[in-house]
Amino acid sequence: MKRRFRHPTPEVLGALRRSPYFREMPAQKLEEMSRFFREDFFPGGSLLLEEKRPARRLFLLLQGAVAVSIRRGGEELIVEVHRKKGDLIGWSALVPPKQYTATAKALEDSRVLSIAGKDLEDFFRRHPSCGWLFLKKLSTLIATRLHRTRTFLAENLR
Template structure:
């Protein structure tokens, strides 16, 4: 399995510095919902400390954690792709500190700096590919455990 990419360290220093001019420090208390699936995706975060659970609502009563995020991880990618709605929900598993970025401001900065745009999109794509690979592995593991217990 490939190593997880961290968005801010993937950017060369000049592009990282430009992006960080748009960062706002925020915090979320433990057990708080950061966003819900289906909501408007108009921002994203880079986790500075703490843990975030990405969740999927499977029934009206049950959420399943599909991924855990920690320091340096990108939280939110739906701001980059139409229809700009969150695919998952997110919850602070512990107290969380993060950098928050307004999607419209970042996209405007990308218009001004095409090199930043290319690097940012490639980095987000690499992050998504890694998360998909991780999720696939977890699903295969669960399937094989379920299959063994059914025999």
């Protein structure tokens, strides 16, 4: 099946250039990669992704607010709220077993850029130096979240 490529819009390119996850990539590579992104709109209250579902897409927040929560027992525990333009949501789309580990819900009308995890992986296979730049930023994000989780557990399991 042949994939149809979009022409990158100035807004998509601008958002990627400002994103800490993509801004260090060469302009030509960024433009090529931007063709795989699409802009999505999520009304307040709608789900971007759901815990334990297959992780297929990665999201970059453009506008709005998104709560990330996990279910424990019958309760929903909000672990993070994204409000910052450029925040990355759904990185499980790149990490085996490619299953979302949390639910992300729009707290208000929100706009995001999204890309299929497979498309991003294919791009990084063709351009390993871009993959390395992204991986450095992603590993920092994961380490930060791990640190916050450990701190939370230490404070709440005394």
